[in-house]
């Protein structure tokens with residue numbers, strides 16, 4: 001997978017690799033974070049698959065689950081698209097806001 005995780009103790013950003021288990025700077029244990037990141041990533045994969053098969057509600061559901069694990073812009077973007085496809089404009093607006101807040105950070 002690709003992606004980055006932020007060390008909870010020193011805020012160093014590490015690229016996710018197969019053998020990453022501790023922060024290179026402060027040696028804080030990153031394994032639990034990594035598990036969450038992997039799970040969030042697999043939910044994004046599922047959501048993308050649902051998008052390509054037109055299963056919008058499931059895509060929205062998977063993207064929401066991914067987002068609840070980890071605030072990744074990809075999850076918010078998929079949720080935004082899926083909400084529009086579901087004709088749920090209120091939901092789409094919330095995801096649009098979430099994306100905006102990410103960009104502003």
Ligand SMILES: [Zn+2]
Nearest residue numbers: 007010023026
């Ligand atoms: Zn660290």
